[in-house]
Amino acid sequence: MMPLLRAARMLVLMALGACSAEKHAFDRHLAQLRPDTVTALPDMGWPAGTMLCPLSLYQSALAGSAPLAGRVNAFLKKKQFLGGEDWSLIVVRPLPAGEAGIEQLFFKRADYDVLNDPQRIGRDAEKVPAGFAPQTCVTVEQARVLVTREQRAHRKLIIFGTALT
Template identity: 65%
Template sequence: MKTVFRAAGMLALMALGACSEEWHPLDRHLAQLRPDAVAALPDMAWPAGTLLCPLTMYQSQLPSSEPLAESVNAFLAQKQFVGDEGHWSLIVVKPAPAGNDSIEQLTFKRNGFDVINEPSMLKLDAVTVPKGFALKTCVPLERARVLVTRLQRTDRTLIIFGTV
């Protein structure tokens, strides 16, 4: 009888898995990282010179101090993008051609972690950053790393884009 229930349970789990959304390779990679690690990003076949700009939940544009903020923010405004609590985005800016054709937005569910992209947020959450790691609002692909850490006051994992 146990075998029948176990088989039925496995079939139910397989059916649920078949109905779930397919994870993006970057999302899957980030979900596998363990806290207190700095890791490279997986090969996503983006061309050399690509910039990666994470947007946190509720963030709908890049800060105006970023060199590409004007073009990225125009792209996001054209899409009528509004950040929300359940998602974060990665803006991928490829080196050519100019204009919206070189900008792509990937949107991800929070999935148990939060993305931070401002130094003030690190101080607010008392995050210890390893020596040599520098948080960046936009990260050159060739030097991109993510810092994974856990907030002590919650069970949330933080993902921080930067360079080493």
């Protein structure tokens, strides 16, 4: 009877561990930001020259004019990525061409939304400061995030970009 009880306890502990999915450090950082701020990103260990390209809800490809769009879209097409209820961050390390060095991080929809479409930013964002330029893809060295509010729903919006000097 004792081995059966021990096995049952292990199953319960494994199930509890699976239910408590740990948030990525990047997701925790974004969640704690307050509206009406522009901030640099924390050091995530990405090498210099790494490009960050967020994909918002239901977005399955980067706009054709975005830097690295062809390379990233080929990667997404090969993965048969269709977008969905969550957002993701495409991390493109400065490595050889092709899929080498491309990683897609997935994040659950939380108390904020990530936007990268200029029309949606203009329509939905409460305000975009004059010194901030939204970008579809941005290098880690220049990356800034703007936290603002959605005009109608007052949800937090996260917009990737650069600070103008």
